[in-house]
Amino acid sequence: MRAVVLTGFGGLDTLDYREDVPDPEPGPGEVRVCVGAAGINNTDIWTRQGAYGAADDPDASTGWRREPLRFPRIQGADVAGRIDQVGPGVSESRIGERVLVDPMLYDGDERALVTTEYLGSERDGGFAEYVTVPAANAHPREGALTDAELATFPTAYATAMRMLNRADVGQSETVLVTGASGGVGSALIQLATLRGAGVIAVVGKGKEVRARELGAAEVIGRDELTDAVSDDAVDVVADVVAGPSFPVLLRALRPLGRYVVAGAIAGPLVETDLRTVYLKQVQLIGSSFGSHDDFAQLVAHIRNGELSPLLAGTYPLRELRAAQEAFMAKDFFGKLVVVPEIAS
Numbered sequence: 340m341r342a343v344v345l346t347g348f349g350g351l352d353t354l355d356y357r358e359d360v361p362d363p364e365p366g367p368g369e370v371r372v373c374v375g376a377a378g379i380n381n382t383d384i385w386t387r388q389g390a391y392g393a394a395d396d397p398d399a400s401t402g403w404r405r406e407p408l409r410f411p412r413i414q415g416a417d418v419a420g421r422i423d424q425v426g427p428g429v430s431e432s433r434i435g436e437r438v439l440v441d442p443m444l445y446d447g448d449e450r451a452l453v454t455t456e457y458l459g460s461e462r463d464g465g466f467a468e469y470v471t472v473p474a475a476n477a478h479p480r481e482g483a484l485t486d487a488e489l490a491t492f493p494t495a496y497a498t499a500m501r502m503l504n505r506a507d508v509g510q511s512e513t514v515l516v517t518g519a520s521g522g523v524g525s526a527l528i529q530l531a532t533l534r535g536a537g538v539i540a541v542v543g544k545g546k547e548v549r550a551r552e553l554g555a556a557e558v559i560g561r562d563e564l565t566d567a568v569s570d571d572a573v574d575v576v577a578d579v580v581a582g583p584s585f586p587v588l589l590r591a592l593r594p595l596g597r598y599v600v601a602g603a604i605a606g607p608l609v610e611t612d613l614r615t616v617y618l619k620q621v622q623l624i625g626s627s628f629g630s631h632d633d634f635a636q637l638v639a640h641i642r643n644g645e646l647s648p649l650l651a652g653t654y655p656l657r658e659l660r661a662a663q664e665a666f667m668a669k670d671f672f673g674k675l676v677v678v679p680e681i682a683s
Contacts, residue, residue, distance in 0.1 A: 341679065342467030343659040344411040348389030348400045351660045360413075363463065363471045365426035370433060370474045372440065375486030376653070377465035378417030379666050379675045380494045380522060381604060386414065386460055387663070397608060402460050403627075404453075415465035415677065416442035416458045419489035422477060429474045438477040439489050439641075440465070441497075441634040449630040457628060466659055468679050478638050488648035489641075491674035495522030496637050496646070497629025498601050499530050502577050504633060505626045506599040510535030512574040515591055517564075519555065520546040520672045523579050523601060525649050528553045531577070533645060539573065541580075549672045553647065575599065582606035592621050599624040649673025 342360040346353045365371045382403060385391060389400030389408075402408040418440040422433050444462060445455035458464045458472065480489060502523075508514055514531045518524040519540035531538050532554035540555035547558045559567040570590045576598045578588055582605025589598060589611055598621060603609075616623065629637070640646050651671035654662035656679040666675050 340468040341656060342413050343656060345387055345414055347410050348387065348408070351663060353387060354660050354663070356657045356659070360467065363469055365424050365429070365471045367427045368429060368474055369426040369471050370422045370429055370477050371424035371469055371471045372418060372420040372438060372477060373423040374418055374465045374468055374470055374679050375420035376490035377415040377677045378490040378493065378495070379662055379677065380416060381602060382416065382494065383414050383459065384663060384667060392607070403457060404461070408460065412460070413463040413467050414459040415467070416460070417490045417493040418442070418458070418465035418470055419480070419486040423469070425474070433474065437480055439480040439638065440472050440493065441476040441478060441631060442493055443628050443631065443634070444473065444476065449632070452628060452630055466656065466677055480638070480641070482642070484648060487653050487676045487678055488650050490676045491522070491648045491650050492637060492641060492646070493634070494628065495674065496526040496530070497634045498523050498627065499526035500633040500637050501629040502527065502599045502601050502626045503530055503534065505624050506575050506577065506597040508534055508536050508575055512536045513539065513572070514575045514577055515539045515541070515568065515573045515588070517541045517576070517578045517580040517584070517588070518602070518604065519550050521579065521669070522674045525553060525673055527577050528555050529646055533640065539568070543669065546672050578602070580605045581609055585609035586611045586615070589615050589621065592619060594619045595621065597622045597624055599626050601626045651675055653678045
């Protein structure tokens with residue numbers, strides 16, 4: 340099959356387009372999905388770069404579990420397509436089923452999330468013509484949305500769902516969302532608004548109108564954050580940016596507020612005055628990938644037509660390097676997607 344293979348930690352030159360990769364075969368309890376589209380995430384970039392560090396060495400080259408990765412590896416966690424083969428123990432009636440894939444590969448309760456496998460990281464993913472996954476991770480999905488539109492949802496929206504669930508965001512609360520034009524940030528706007536929360540969205544220049552269209556009650560520019568956000572103004576900060584803004588974000592929280600973080604694209608090492616934390620009695624909450632329950636909530640919202648797929652662009656599989664380069668430039672709103680069929 341055709342696939343893009345990650346050959347090691349490094350730059351875009353570590354992404355190798357090949358047409359001779361062996362077709363995967365589904366094992367017991369698994370299905371094979373003919374990939375219709377696969378979304379790009381910041382995790383793809385950090386995994387390629389080995390940018391997750393280690394607890395004792397922030398500059399160490401590691402995958403998201405902060406340990407070495409096995410190469411070669413096919414990335415791509417966000418897969419939509421159709422089942423074309425089933426493994427032992429899976430009904431053949433599932434062949435031909437259109438599916439959206441939950442990329443978290445674990446059994447048991449959500450505590451397994453911190454050590455589980457992630458599609459496209461510990462197991463080959465969807466930047467290929469075929470991918471195999473456990474049958475339970477392949478959620479049946481019908482409707483008018485294209486595969487490319489469906490592929491905008493899995494990681495970003497499940498991550499956003501988990502952030503809101505971890506922070507227990509409720510109706511009439513005010514949520515400050517950083518990086519609100521990206522995949523997770525734009526998902527946070529929609530999902531928080533569905534809960535009846537008011538959203539203050541922080542976006543780059545030129546992206547303000549789209550954030551308001553998604554439901555943000557207030558939109559501020561990334562460079563205006565320090566001056567535009569008052570102290571004690573919000574109940575929850577949902578942060579995917581971190582970096583130098585961290586002290587400002589904590590000051591923005593009301594007493595007993597919650598800061599939930601699932602990304603650090605502006606820098607993972609931060610400083611703050613811990614007196615702000617304990618005197619205001621704020622909660623600092625770590626969050627990452629969504630659980631199976633979070634993903635099921637997401638699928639229900641999609642089924643009910645309550646979410647807008649933010650497809651910013653598609654790229655053929657052979658142009659994954661260009662797609663990742665465009666992703667890193669951040670000159671778009673929403674998600675970029677790879678569509679293998681274009682490569683034919």
